Amino acid sequence: MKAGIVTYGAYVPSFRIAAEEIADTWGENGPAISRGLNVKAKSVPAPDEDSITISVEASRNALRRRAIDASRIGSVFVGSESPPYAVKPSATVLAAAIGATPDMTAADLEFACKAGTAGMQAALGMVEAGMVDYGLVVGADTSQGRPGDPLEYTASAGGAAYILGADDPIATFNDIYSYTTDTPDFWRRDLQPYPSHGGRFTGSPAYFKHITATTTTVMERMGTSPEDYKYAIFHQPNGKFPLRIGKKLGFSPEQVETGLLVPFIGNTYSGSMMLGLTAVLDAASPGDRILAVSYGSGAGSDAFDITVTDSIEKMSEAPTTMQQVEGGRMISYGVYAKFRRKIRM
Amino acid sequence: MGVARFWRENRTRYNLIGNRCPTCEKAFFPPRELCPTCHRQSIGKMVEIQFSGKGKIYSYSDVHDAPTDFSDQRPYIMAIVELDEGPRITAQIVDAIDGVEIGMPVEMVFRKIREESPEGIIHYGYKFKPAL
Numbered sequence: 178m179k180a181g182i183v184t185y186g187a188y189v190p191s192f193r194i195a196a197e198e199i200a201d202t203w204g205e206n207g208p209a210i211s212r213g214l215n216v217k218a219k220s221v222p223a224p225d226e227d228s229i230t231i232s233v234e235a236s237r238n239a240l241r242r243r244a245i246d247a248s249r250i251g252s253v254f255v256g257s258e259s260p261p262y263a264v265k266p267s268a269t270v271l272a273a274a275i276g277a278t279p280d281m282t283a284a285d286l287e288f289a290c291k292a293g294t295a296g297m298q299a300a301l302g303m304v305e306a307g308m309v310d311y312g313l314v315v316g317a318d319t320s321q322g323r324p325g326d327p328l329e330y331t332a333s334a335g336g337a338a339y340i341l342g343a344d345d346p347i348a349t350f351n352d353i354y355s356y357t358t359d360t361p362d363f364w365r366r367d368l369q370p371y372p373s374h375g376g377r378f379t380g381s382p383a384y385f386k387h388i389t390a391t392t393t394t395v396m397e398r399m400g401t402s403p404e405d406y407k408y409a410i411f412h413q414p415n416g417k418f419p420l421r422i423g424k425k426l427g428f429s430p431e432q433v434e435t436g437l438l439v440p441f442i443g444n445t446y447s448g449s450m451m452l453g454l455t456a457v458l459d460a461a462s463p464g465d466r467i468l469a470v471s472y473g474s475g476a477g478s479d480a481f482d483i484t485v486t487d488s489i490e491k492m493s494e495a496p497t498t499m500q501q502v503e504g505g506r507m508i509s510y511g512v513y514a515k516f517r518r519k520i521r522m
Numbered sequence: 523m524g525v526a527r528f529w530r531e532n533r534t535r536y537n538l539i540g541n542r543c544p545t546c547e548k549a550f551f552p553p554r555e556l557c558p559t560c561h562r563q564s565i566g567k568m569v570e571i572q573f574s575g576k577g578k579i580y581s582y583s584d585v586h587d588a589p590t591d592f593s594d595q596r597p598y599i600m601a602i603v604e605l606d607e608g609p610r611i612t613a614q615i616v617d618a619i620d621g622v623e624i625g626m627p628v629e630m631v632f633r634k635i636r637e638e639s640p641e642g643i644i645h646y647g648y649k650f651k652p653a654l
């Protein structure tokens with residue numbers, strides 16, 4: 178049995194704050210910071226949105242694209258580092274909201290920005306083992322940066338949903354490889370509202386080392402080179418890192434740019450690579466080969482070598498990723514601080 | 523409203539599930555035990571339906587004097603939405619960047635309805651946004 182992606186959906190909240198607006202608030206050089214990070218704006222969730230509502234909207238968009246019978250979804254995994262409950266699964270709310278309960282299993286997963294792609298691996302294994310007909314996996318976050326911290330320019334909100342199955346997939350996996358180490362580049366302790374990070378340490382031994390390991394290993398195992406892929410998506414903590422790692426590994430900016438959403442919406446954490454992949458699938462044609470590589474602090478990377486099938490042309494209309502990325506309403510730092518509950522009342 | 527009462531209505535509120543009278547074809551949300559027109563003829567015959575989530579604005583008002591729980595969303599829009607299948611329901615309109623008007627097509631979205639407190643349960647359900 179060859180399992181793959183049966184359908185996918187994206188969700189991006191409609192509010193935005195400009196990087197320059199954040200910089201003005203803290204007396205920093207906005208244009209320089211915006212250019213340095215290659216981030217113009219980031220998405221901001223409305224006060225009535227959280228990673229659960231984002232998961233539901235992304236999953237419903239997946240079901241709009243392909244009306245599969247939700248009662249045949251046997252597993253629901255939600256990857257997030259910003260679940261609204263410390264104890265009580267997000268996955269059960271999501272499962273109920275799409276009509277998948279109760280003959281199914283569910284769990285929330287946590288691995289910084291790659292919990293969702295770890296969920297894809299788990300669900301794929303369950304589909305291929307014949308344990309479930311379909312597995313729904315979501316990566317979604319409403320991530321927060323400490324006010325005034327560099328992370329505040331990028332920590333944003335959004336999510337992507339994938340339904341995996343063996344029944345007429347629109348894309349199949351040629352290879353999946355992960356590389357995982359114990360690396361303390363970014364963390365958040367229990368009950369702390371904001372994460373901490375190792376500053377410059379987040380680059381070389383963390384992001385670049387792990388993504389290089391997975392990407393080169395997959396290409397070695399597949400006997401491929403960068404030119405064999407129409408698109409490449411690398412985890413997007415800012416707008417510079419994915420282009421830099423792409424260049425280092427031999428990928429052109431054209432291969433990376435279709436899935437590069439961070440300049441317009443910031444880093445959606447668990448949504449990052451998974452949302453980039455939805456933008457690529459929106460643009461892809463049968464036969465296109467895609468390399469999609471996640472990264473999660475702590476640290477690990479999952480690389481997926483994907484080929485798009487003819488079935489992608491059979492999908493119904495749903496809001497595309499770029500439709501949601503473009504547009505949006507700009508808000509001031511004050512409104513942003515209120516929405517994100519940075520003001521104590 | 524208590525946790526248990528909200529929980530019992532989760533399925534219908536999350537998914538906009540109502541019912542229809544098989545005799546006069548009228549649809550209801552929330553679901554009704556019997557049809558107010560056909561009375562006895564509808565007993566035990568009401569058919570469950572899931573609404574499409576599409577509708578249009580029948581009337582609306584801008585809420586400026588919001589309860590404390592909702593002050594972070596002030597001003598917001600409350601509307602009576604007429605679903606394509608017929609029923610009219612009261613709901614908040616979100617993401618209306620260019621405002622709303624009567625007759626405007628809207629579609630259901632899944633949002634937080636209310637948080638009991640920072641420690642309490644979070645209630646989710648339907649709101650509407652302008653259709654794409």
Ligand SMILES: [Zn+2]
Binds near residue numbers: 558559564
């Ligand atoms: Zn009737």
